[in-house]
Amino acid sequence: MDPITLVVVAVIALFVLTIAVKSVLVIPQAQAAVIERLGRYRTTGAPGLNIMVPFIDKVRARIDLREQVVSFPPQPVITQDNLTVSIDTVVYFQVTEPRSAVYEISNYIVGVEQLTITTLRNLVGGMSLEETLTSRDHINGHLRGVLDEATGRWGLRVARVELKSIDPPPSIQDSMEKQMRADREKRAMILTAEGQRESSIKTAEGQKQSQILAAEGAKQAAILAAEAERQSSILRAQGERAARYLQAQGQAKAIEKVFGAIKDGKPTPEVLAYQYLQTLPQMAQGDANKVWMIPSDYGKALEGFAKMLGAPGDDGVFRYEPPVDTDTRPRPEDDDESVADWFDTAPDPKVAEAVAAAEAVARKEVPGPLNTPPRSVGGASPVPQLEGEQPRSLHQPGDPV
Template identity: 40%
Template sequence: MEIALILLVLAVVFIMRTFKIVPQQHAWVVERLGRFDRTLTPGLKLVVPFVDRVAYKHSLKEVPLDVPSQVCITRDNTQLQVDGIIYFQVTDPMRASYGSSNYVVAITQLAQTTLRSVIGKMELDRTFEERDAINSAVVSALDEAAANWGVKVLRYEIKDLTPPAEILRAMQAQITAEREKRALIAASEGRKQEQINIATGEREASIARSEGERQAEINQAQGQAAAIIAVSEASAQAIRQIAEALQAPGGAQAVQLQVAEKAVAAFSQLAQKNNAMIVPANLSEVSGLIGSAMTLLQTPRGGSAATGDRP
């Protein structure tokens, strides 16, 4: 009974040491009698008990690795506190097992030294502007060295760049001054544009007023010309009508009567509008005008003056 139990235990141990189940995205390195033999891929695998040994187990997933914060000195002798993160992946399990005693520590140390070297070639202002260039330089250097360790460095990212407090205050003052400068420039540009707009508006308004005045003068001149033409045409028409009336029978007597009436009316108006009585120098002229007017009134229309005896 005891022998059967021992044999059962030995069988279980033998089975456990013979059959290996490798998880997905993992690789196990097998040594046979202390020497590298093969790499086990995911799935159920067989090994020789007590002869083969799984020496290393590697994950083939992408691994993020924090790089400890460190002080870097820029080209203009300014200290920067820098920390970052590396993303890498094991691509060759055999090299990762035997290329370095600890590839994680090796990558971390190399990342720190490379970062100090890259930042030391830049001035302070450029370190904030060219993070992508810094990341690319670090990745290039790490990837070249990590190829012997069976590791592929995928990318490096700077998490934080922290200058000393004095530098931060100076940078803040510089930024404030720059913003105030831009604000003043923007305000002056606005005032300049405002003056330009006002001048342009005044010029256009002046041009519009002058055009309006010119057009008004043209219209007024045209109106006066039209009025003069109309008056002249009316005068000419009146003169033609008077001429025609003079040619008609009794026309001359009618004109003489009208002239006499206007003369009498003018003398009467002069006498009424002044304090002193205005007397014509030759009274016979007035009586002559009146007599002519009476003679015209007694003259029949269309005929000559009456020749009969007065009553």
């Protein structure tokens, strides 16, 4: 083959290869291509393999279909109260119509930025500084609605608009910091006062419960003391009654023995005079200032006493004559059954029952919010007592049992 023919074949092959390459267009996923034919819009290429007419069809632009995030620099905005604030915004949008994004606007990113700035100035211009600082959600929602409606003809969908920062002037920032500091101090003082109030209430409640428990303890102690005093008085009275009965019974026996001895001895005036003289020193004993006058004729007095109580004997001496015992009344015996229970050492059932009832009341747990664990006394039921109080027994030393 001659060289000319070889060159022609090579040129034809290169032309065919160029046509083949120009006829195939591969578009990546999440992208779209706007294709023009002879300068006019023909179609929008979808992701994948697309066939084009070489040298006639041309790709005008490739559009990213993913959601895009555009952060705009801070913009000065004047509020309704003539204060300049610096606002930094972020816009999230997505291209839904590649043809409109290419042919309806020259640069849709710049268009979104300028539209955001103008809308933000119009919106913040009708709000005060305090409303601007506290109405982020309202501003974000209003901006999104306006931008989404305005950019719809550009083939865009605004997903979200966020205000990154709202910076007031430095002088306003200082005032706001002072105000915030004052608010924090105010809240701290309020919380401190609330805490002190709660603490005072809790302390008063604790003192109230403590006084209630102390009153209950004093009441129970008074009940036990009264019952113990009552039982002691009863037992003491029983003992005194039995002692007096025994003393009276002993005196009766002694008088009976003396009386019998006198009757058996049949005393004479001489014996009576002797006994009289023996008794005088005993009568004169003591610290009292007593003066005893001894009659000089006491012998005649005794003789008259003997004559009154006695009768003359064979020798003319008056002797004691016991009268005829006509008293048939029964004499008290040592083993009288009517007083046998006076000497019973067993406690009175009524007294024991009263003491048991008082102890049951004392052992009863006093209800209250202080949940003091009960402590037992001598293996018996627990007795409530105050926190910090020393354990006390139901029976104090010296109380009667």
